[in-house]
Amino acid sequence: MNAPADTASSLSRIDGLAGARRHYRYFDYVMAGFVAILLLSNLIGASKLASWQGVTFGAGILFFPVSYVIGDVLTEVYGYANARRCVWAGFIALIFMAFMSFIVVAMPPADGWNGQAAYEMVFGSTWRIVLASLIGFWAGEFVNSFVLARMKLLTAGRHLWLRTIGSTVFGQAVDSAFFYPIAFLGIWTHEQVLTVMVTNWGMKVLWEAVLTPVTYAVVGWLKAREGVEVFDENLDFSPFAKAGPA
Template identity: 60%
Template sequence: MTGGSPQSVDGAALRSAQFRYFDLVMAAFVTILLLSNVLGAGKRAEVDLPGIGIWPFGAGILFFPLSYVLGDVLTEVYGYARARRCIWAGFVATLFMAAMSWVVVVLPPASDWPGQGAYESVFGQVPRIVFASVIAFWLGEFANSYVLARMKILTRGRHLWSRTIGSTIVGQGIDSLVFYPLAFYGAPGWPVEAMLWVMLSQFLLKVSWEVLLTPVTYAVVGFLKRREGVDVYDSGTDFTPFRTML
């Protein structure tokens, strides 16, 4: 691609196209996904909100929704097929991260190393939660990308805000509906009422992040479309999630 004014192109015609920034956006997508799981998932935080009181939340929620924002950018700028490759890359990277964490945690520590307990607390992962997380991510991200690509065709490329917010509502809704029951249903300390409340509050926070970041999404999408020189529509795209080829 040579850049310039974006031209409307069907995604199926760009299988062999080379883009300037695609690899960078893909790397940012996978990086944010992994870091939000490593650094944020294990910490419970709380803030004192005026009129509401103490509001507990998982620290990962501050950054995990950025993966959905980048998922929107990938689909909007580069099309569903390339977004699909990024989702699979993130899925495999998350599985590898979980496997690596498990191996490193279970390795016998040196007899004079005092950090094993803290290491287990931070990096030790419950298999049920890991399973729930990767399944919810896979389903939610593919739903997000599919809805955005379909809505782009229906809206003829207008009203980007409706596509980013609408696809996030669907994607994050599926993510939350899958993750919390798989991870916590029947678990000690997780009555159904508490699980449903956390699921709803986390969903609302994630969608709110998308809404607040809409101006940023507009700026990034506009920049990338101008520099790449294309505006991709997935009219002839095969929407199966079970492939990585373009």
């Protein structure tokens, strides 16, 4: 599966530095969607252990992988430097969400309001889950973007499906390897942690594969409207680097 030849040939090839400095029509909207899905999936589904047809998994897996799909779109269409900006934006948003949740939950409830217990159950994530979410997301998303960008150079922009699935294999492995042990080791049994960690990793990769046609459609639509093909050549891939040459 490759991009249509007429679409690919109509795009101007630019390097990662030029891509980082370029103004895009839809970048802000994609970044907003990325951060929104990231926050909602971590807030609503991260700590629930669910089971379906005998398979145990974290409930957040139903929606969190969409943020990885958008992360792939960001790297593929806008380049690693812009994807790096989005990862940091999401990371800071997660920190603020955790801070706000801690303050609001800790505030004494008003007389006559009986929802404190339920509120704490929904929004009172432990420090371990918060820390696990931050570390897992930060490390996993940067690995995902790095692998995809490097694979794009190695494949000369061909085989998008291979890049998106391959980057997810590594990115989600790193995310899960950090998140579940940090969040639940000692709370769940070792067997539960390992089972959920491996199962969720496999399901996230499967989700990426299933959503490949959607990824192709979104990437093709955005590239056609942005008019460029970004290859991250001569770019510093450090998470802490400013957009510039290696």
